[in-house]
Amino acid sequence: MSDTTTLKQTEQTGPPPTHLPDPPKITGYQSSGGELGSPSTITLTVEFYTPGIAEPYETDVLFSIINGTAEFRRVEAQLGLSKSLIAVEAASKEVSKHPAVTAIEGVDAIVESQRQWIGRCKQFNETGWVEMPEKPDSTIASCVEAYENKDGEQYIIWTTSEDDDNHPDILVEHHHGDDDETVDTTPCDTLNEAREKVARETTGVTEE
Known part of the structure; x- marks a missing residue:
């Protein structure tokens, strides 16, 4: 198989097409390793179009086969998450047809990762703030949002158990930044109150 490439993108003149692009298609298939009929790897070449772009994208998608699970x-080419997702979904449908494959793993994870990443990018572009992908940890409280x-x-919303008399049940913690170790805390009566405070500080508006 030839090396993985991404074809040059040429924008069409005039308005983009009103119809949807043709479905992705598999233009290459290679299996290797393992016994005959039971490969250890399968590589598929996927070609697909996107609206407004005249030339197709093309990339290889690699699966490893372990005990019947692909x-x-x-994704070999650097396409970005949204385009990679198109290639992965098309390749996963094709690899599932192989007689040695009984299940597929990892595709749902990239789909969910794509959704979360798009959401975080949109949030950051609109507000300058982003929800932290990994919540802070504490031995005395649980992080609700950060x-x-x-x-x-940082703004972090913490909750503690109701039988902890030494700490408020709901707390908003404000870390001033990398160069400022100041931390302010604000107790709140409800989660809605805490969320409204954080929304007000990070976006300038309160949640309805």
Whole structure:
């Protein structure tokens, strides 16, 4: 199989087409390793179009086969998440047809990762803040939500068990940033109150 490439994108003149692009198609298929009829890897070449772009994208999608399970490994070309997802979905449908494959893993994870990434990018572009993908941990409280900006400033909503008399049940913690170790805390009566405070501080508006 030839090396993985991404064809040059040429924008069409005039308005983009009103019809949907043709469905992705498999233009290459290679299996290797393992015994005959039971490969250890399967690589598929996927070609697909996107609206407004005259030339197709093309990339290889690699799966490893372990005990009948095709595990998604990678997309060879650097296409970005949204285009990679198109290729992965098309390749996963094709690899599922192989007689040695009884299940597919890893595709749902990239779909969910794509949705979360798009949501975080949109949130950051609109507000300058983003929900932290990994919530902070504590031995005395549980993190409900946590947000940060590019300067390291953070707002964290904590809850504690009702039988903990030493700490408020709901608390908003404000870390001033990477170069400022100041931490402010604000107790709240309800989660809605805490969320409204964080929304007000990070977006300038309160949740309805």
